[in-house]
Amino acid sequence: MTAQKICILGGSGFVGSHLAARLVEQGRQVTIATRRREQAKHLLPLPSVEVVETNIHDPQALKTLFAGHDAVINLVGILHGNRKTFEQVHAELPRKVVSACHAAGVTRLLHMSALGADVNSPSLYQRTKADGEAVVRAAEKTHQLHTTIFRPSVIFGPGDSFLNLFAQLLRLAPVVPLASGNTRFQPVYVGDVVRAFAQSVDDPATYGQTYSLCGPQVYSLADLVRLTAQTLGLKRAVIPLGQPASYLFAALMELKPGRKLMTRDNYYAALKDNVCPEGFPALFGNPTPLEAVIGYLKDANPRCNYRRFRQLARR
Ligand SMILES: NC(=O)c1ccc[n+]([C@@H]2O[C@H](COP(=O)([O-])OP(=O)(O)OC[C@H]3O[C@@H](n4cnc5c(N)ncnc54)[C@H](OP(=O)(O)O)[C@@H]3O)[C@@H](O)[C@H]2O)c1
Numbered sequence: 001m002t003a004q005k006i007c008i009l010g011g012s013g014f015v016g017s018h019l020a021a022r023l024v025e026q027g028r029q030v031t032i033a034t035r036r037r038e039q040a041k042h043l044l045p046l047p048s049v050e051v052v053e054t055n056i057h058d059p060q061a062l063k064t065l066f067a068g069h070d071a072v073i074n075l076v077g078i079l080h081g082n083r084k085t086f087e088q089v090h091a092e093l094p095r096k097v098v099s100a101c102h103a104a105g106v107t108r109l110l111h112m113s114a115l116g117a118d119v120n121s122p123s124l125y126q127r128t129k130a131d132g133e134a135v136v137r138a139a140e141k142t143h144q145l146h147t148t149i150f151r152p153s154v155i156f157g158p159g160d161s162f163l164n165l166f167a168q169l170l171r172l173a174p175v176v177p178l179a180s181g182n183t184r185f186q187p188v189y190v191g192d193v194v195r196a197f198a199q200s201v202d203d204p205a206t207y208g209q210t211y212s213l214c215g216p217q218v219y220s221l222a223d224l225v226r227l228t229a230q231t232l233g234l235k236r237a238v239i240p241l242g243q244p245a246s247y248l249f250a251a252l253m254e255l256k257p258g259r260k261l262m263t264r265d266n267y268y269a270a271l272k273d274n275v276c277p278e279g280f281p282a283l284f285g286n287p288t289p290l291e292a293v294i295g296y297l298k299d300a301n302p303r304c305n306y307r308r309f310r311q312l313a314r315r
Pocket residue numbers: 009010011012013014015016033034035036039040056075076077078089112113114115151152153154155156162
């Protein structure tokens with residue numbers, strides 16, 4: 001059965017915006033739930049997208065939101081928080097999503113987790129992501145939901161907040177001391193991630209499956225930052241810090257008000273490499289090399305997505 005009407009939680013964010021565009025290209029109707037309509041205004045030019053301002057943590061509101069949809073995609077996640085907020089967003093919300101799908105008669109759920117999600121991790125982010133996965137997996141039996149879970153390594157592409165953040169820092173500083181600089185990542189392109197989601201929605205072969213999503217190549221964090229500098233034509237010294245200095249750096253950054261560069265929880269998550277030896281799942285095609293698309297960093301204008309959506313909307 002083709003899922004014609006799809007509701008995305010977290011659809012206003014980086015991955016969600018790319019996914020909404022892809023689903024619209026496929027001719028589907030997409031509902032984006034957001035806490036503040038303003039956050040999703042760049043999606044309004046997309047045809048067949050409806051933005052709904054609602055409180056997704058309220059079970060009744062969630063049930064009302066899901067009514068009439070064929071599938072739900074949960075992309076909501078946070079990188080910084082405390083125990084309460086991580087649990088609320090990564091574990092309690094999936095529980096509410098599963099119940100609301102059941103109550104609203106939705107039978108298909110795609111869930112975004114993260115590579116490294118592990119109940120034994122020292123990182124709250126990774127532990128609560130693992131709790132969320134367990135909730136979704138159990139729903140396959142208890143709520144007769146067809147579920148698919150995705151676990152990407154770090155995601156790059158226009159509008160990302162990973163390489164774009166380093167690009168901003170590199171423009172400011174001639175020397176970049178880098179916490180967790182020796183940790184290895186296998187970055188995956190956002191276009192490949194959303195292709196995997198969009199392809200899975202209607203594919204019964206993906207029911208009950210968990211997919212790790214990684215790009216074709218492994219890099220240390222320091223190499224990724226150097227590649228970013230090279231792409232921007234900047235000569236910069238990137239100096240990976242040892243573990244004690246990385247911890248101290250993260251603890252100091254945590255004190256900074258506003259947008260966080262790093263927290264101790266990020267440091268704990270980066271104690272292990274974030275790679276998948278099995279590579280990108282063949283079912284979803286070939287992954288895009290970072291070097292093939294990294295030029296987007298030169299166009300570090302957050303409105304670059306907006307232009308694409310306007311083209312899609314033919315406005
Ligand atoms: N980006 C990566 O490199 C990466 C890597 C691995 C896994 N992931 C996972 O992929 C998902 C999407 O990542 P992203 O980079 O697209 O994130 P993002 O740009 O930060 O977007 C997150 C979305 O979640 C919603 N959200 C955040 N906190 C919320 C809260 N407390 N209550 C309700 N909604 C909330 C926001 O919606 P509103 O503000 O509109 O309400 C926003 O649209 C996340 O689950 C993340 O953990 C990302």
